[in-house]
Amino acid sequence: MPHRLGIDIGKTFTELLLLDDSGAAHALKVPNRPDDPVAAIAGGIRQLADKAGVAPGDIGTVVHGAPDLDPAATGSPDVGLLVTAGFEHVLHLARGQGPSPLAGRVVATLGITERMNAQGQVQQPIDEAGARSAIQTLRDMGAASIAVSLLHAATNPAHEQALKALAGEIAGDVPVTLSSDVVREAADYERTVAAVATAVLRPKLAGYFDSLADALRSRELSADLRIGRADGGSMSVDHAGEAPVDALNAGPAAGVAAAADAAARAGCRDALALDMGGGATTIGIVLDGAPVVTRKTPVAGANITLPSIAIAHAGAGGGAAARIVSHGALRVGPEAAAGGPACFGGDGPTLTDANLMLGLIPAASGHGPAPDRAAAETAIGRLADRLGVSPYHAAQGIRDLANEKLYGALRQTAAAQGVDIASMPLVAYGGAGPLHGNALAILCGDGPVIVPARPGMMSARGYVEAVPRQEFGHSCRCLLDDTNAAAVGQHLDALGARANAWLDEEHVPATTRQLRFEADVRCRGGGGDFALEIDPPSLSNWGLRDLADRFGTAFEQRHGVQLAEPVELVRLRAIAGGRPAGRRNGASRSGRARRTAGTGDPSGARIDENRLYLDGNFFSAPVYAADKLESGSRIAGPALVAGDGWTAAIHPGYVGVAEADGALVIAPDRSEEAAA
Numbered sequence: 047m048p049h050r051l052g053i054d055i056g057k058t059f060t061e062l063l064l065l066d067d068s069g070a071a072h073a074l075k076v077p078n079r080p081d082d083p084v085a086a087i088a089g090g091i092r093q094l095a096d097k098a099g100v101a102p103g104d105i106g107t108v109v110h111g112a113p114d115l116d117p118a119a120t121g122s123p124d125v126g127l128l129v130t131a132g133f134e135h136v137l138h139l140a141r142g143q144g145p146s147p148l149a150g151r152v153v154a155t156l157g158i159t160e161r162m163n164a165q166g167q168v169q170q171p172i173d174e175a176g177a178r179s180a181i182q183t184l185r186d187m188g189a190a191s192i193a194v195s196l197l198h199a200a201t202n203p204a205h206e207q208a209l210k211a212l213a214g215e216i217a218g219d220v221p222v223t224l225s226s227d228v229v230r231e232a233a234d235y236e237r238t239v240a241a242v243a244t245a246v247l248r249p250k251l252a253g254y255f256d257s258l259a260d261a262l263r264s265r266e267l268s269a270d271l272r273i274g275r276a277d278g279g280s281m282s283v284d285h286a287g288e289a290p291v292d293a294l295n296a297g298p299a300a301g302v303a304a305a306a307d308a309a310a311r312a313g314c315r316d317a318l319a320l321d322m323g324g325g326a327t328t329i330g331i332v333l334d335g336a337p338v339v340t341r342k343t344p345v346a347g348a349n350i351t352l353p354s355i356a357i358a359h360a361g362a363g364g365g366a367a368a369r370i371v372s373h374g375a376l377r378v379g380p381e382a383a384a385g386g387p388a389c390f391g392g393d394g395p396t397l398t399d400a401n402l403m404l405g406l407i408p409a410a411s412g413h414g415p416a417p418d419r420a421a422a423e424t425a426i427g428r429l430a431d432r433l434g435v436s437p438y439h440a441a442q443g444i445r446d447l448a449n450e451k452l453y454g455a456l457r458q459t460a461a462a463q464g465v466d467i468a469s470m471p472l473v474a475y476g477g478a479g480p481l482h483g484n485a486l487a488i489l490c491g492d493g494p495v496i497v498p499a500r501p502g503m504m505s506a507r508g509y510v511e512a513v514p515r516q517e518f519g520h521s522c523r524c525l526l527d528d529t530n531a532a533a534v535g536q537h538l539d540a541l542g543a544r545a546n547a548w549l550d551e552e553h554v555p556a557t558t559r560q561l562r563f564e565a566d567v568r569c570r571g572g573g574g575d576f577a578l579e580i581d582p583p584s585l586s587n588w589g590l591r592d593l594a595d596r597f598g599t600a601f602e603q604r605h606g607v608q609l610a611e612p613v614e615l616v617r618l619r620a621i622a623g624g625r626p627a628g629r630r631n632g633a634s635r636s637g638r639a640r641r642t643a644g645t646g647d648p649s650g651a652r653i654d655e656n657r658l659y660l661d662g663n664f665f666s667a668p669v670y671a672a673d674k675l676e677s678g679s680r681i682a683g684p685a686l687v688a689g690d691g692w693t694a695a696i697h698p699g700y701v702g703v704a705e706a707d708g709a710l711v712i713a714p715d716r717s718e719e720a721a722a
Contacts (some may be wrong), residue, residue, distance in 0.1 A: 048106025052509030126184030279515020300508025498706025644676025
């Protein structure tokens with residue numbers, strides 16, 4: 047099994063996780079270099095390879111998250127846009143909510159005389175002379191790339207393809223992006239946004255990928271370089287360059303994918319995923335062993351029909367500022383304190399300062415700079431004086447408000463999927479996630495908390511496990527009762543052929559390929575689509591009746607009612623994927639035991655003792671080093687488990703069990719109940 051390397055560029059650090067051929071994981075964090083991120087990556091690879099005793103040339107695959115680029119970021123206009131004549135204001139009219147933020151990135155939007163109807167039939171051929179003139183005009187205006195988005199190109203892309211051929215003759219050095227290549231979506235505004243965003247990102251990412259590939263070669267790495275996708279999969283650099291919007295927000299998605307793997311190894315098929323860092327918190331949902339995927343992905347202010355792991359955000363990270371608003375109420379976040387927590391030299395007070403004041407952040411973890419407790423107490427004290435309470439009450443109030451905000455976000459995110467979070471397992475990761483996991487589980491109904499090994503590196507871990515993945519769709523809005531099953535089968539066959547061609551280009555062996563099909567269905571006129579699996583061979587047996595029946599069941603399960611409305615078929619898709627060599631039956635390759643078996647007694651890992659203040663009471667709590675715990679060690683709360691850049695808090699009445707794979711599972715302590 048070849049070595050695999052996952053790389054994630056965070057806010058402050060670049061994280062690298064290497065999975066060697068024995069299944070052992072080796073991790074490293076290096077400071078970011080905003081002026082030269084490639085240099086930070088290249089230097090980190092050398093350090094990590096030396097640490098792991100691996101020759102760089104023996105690394106077979108590198109999966110990397112693309113840099114965090116905003117296609118709508120301010121800058122000089124550099125994209126020329128070609129649209130159907132009469133629709134030149136598509137980015138300004140948008141959906142009636144103000145211009146698209148991408149409008150400022152377009153040097154000019156020019157109309158092309160042509161018309162395709164909604165059924166894909168040519169109503170008016172392209173005016174070739176006018177098209178040539180428009181392309182030359184965009185080039186003369188300095189367009190660095192050209193985006194093409196014509197009316198109804200999702201149904202028939204022939205006119206877009208003709209314009210690309212003309213552009214190749216007139217401006218062969220200018221890259222051309224067709225909306226029908228980025229996303230086959232009937233909504234013309236969303237398709238235009240996707241095309242322009244791609245045209246903006248392509249030149250920037252192409253330069254970055256070339257620089258990274260050169261840096262890897264200079265260090266004797268001949269690894270297959272792959273790019274993480276927003277749906278948790280991966281793709282080749284070539285495909286990432288063609289469709290960079292697929293790589294936006296891939297880091298949080300990779301974290302949720304890794305959380306699904308951590309939950310599975312703890313025996314949980316469903317779970318909540320909570321990634322709590324210094325700046326903010328992201329939330330995902332895992333159902334039936336896989337992250338929930340949405341096809342309404344936000345890109346530059348529009349919801350594009352692109353696959354991405356469903357992510358929600360809550361402004362309650364460790365650096366969230368605690369303040370008193372005008373009417374005297376205490377607020378926590380979403381704004382961050384200038385410079386960060388007071389205990390680390392910032393302005394504070396923040397949630398991190400409150401946790402330190404409560405004794406929940408130990409000074410004896412042995413990792414990173416020691417926090418300044420006196421600075422935290424001073425910052426919290428100023429706030430407490432204004433509130434007229436003790437500093438401990440103020441700190442507890444800050445923590446409680448943050449937990450309530452996160453609990454509300456968890457509940458809202460789960461409700462959108464028709465999921466009840468009561469007693470649902472929670473995978474808590476990121477630098478601050480383990481610190482709040484137990485408190486959130488109490489609010490959610492006492493489900494287990496899973497703190498995975500190296501919780502601060504879950505995005506890099508998700509990249510290591512990312513498999514090739516891509517989707518191919520076809521819009522077909524029609525009532526199921528009026529739809530011919532044979533025609534649906536023909537569309538699925540065509541989508542399957544496109545998917546297999548993509549897998550060929552990705553060099554995915556036939557023995558590791560996975561191909562499945564889905565149909566998006568909804569009540570006629572409804573706004574909520576349901577993605578249901580569809581089996582092409584079954585169409586010849588019972589047609590589309592089974593699809594309609596399963597939609598009725600799914601609708602009732604989510605909404606609690608049955609509707610007699612006709613069922614509408616909205617979209618068909620083929621989902622192409624694979625699995626890394628060496629993985630069998632979907633098992634994780636990062637599950638090698640990291641802890642030796644023990645007797646259950648954690649005393650050998652005890653490194654300190656802290657005085658905690660929780661829920662109005664003081665406690666004396668032992669502090670344990672995570673890397674010294676043995677498998678099976680049982681830690682009764684109140685207690686703290688300190689790792690590299692993270693701390694897990696175990697509340698009174700709960701127990702943490704150290705797992706063999708390096709995870710910590712926190713649950714209610716039932717030992718006294720069992721004894722009784």
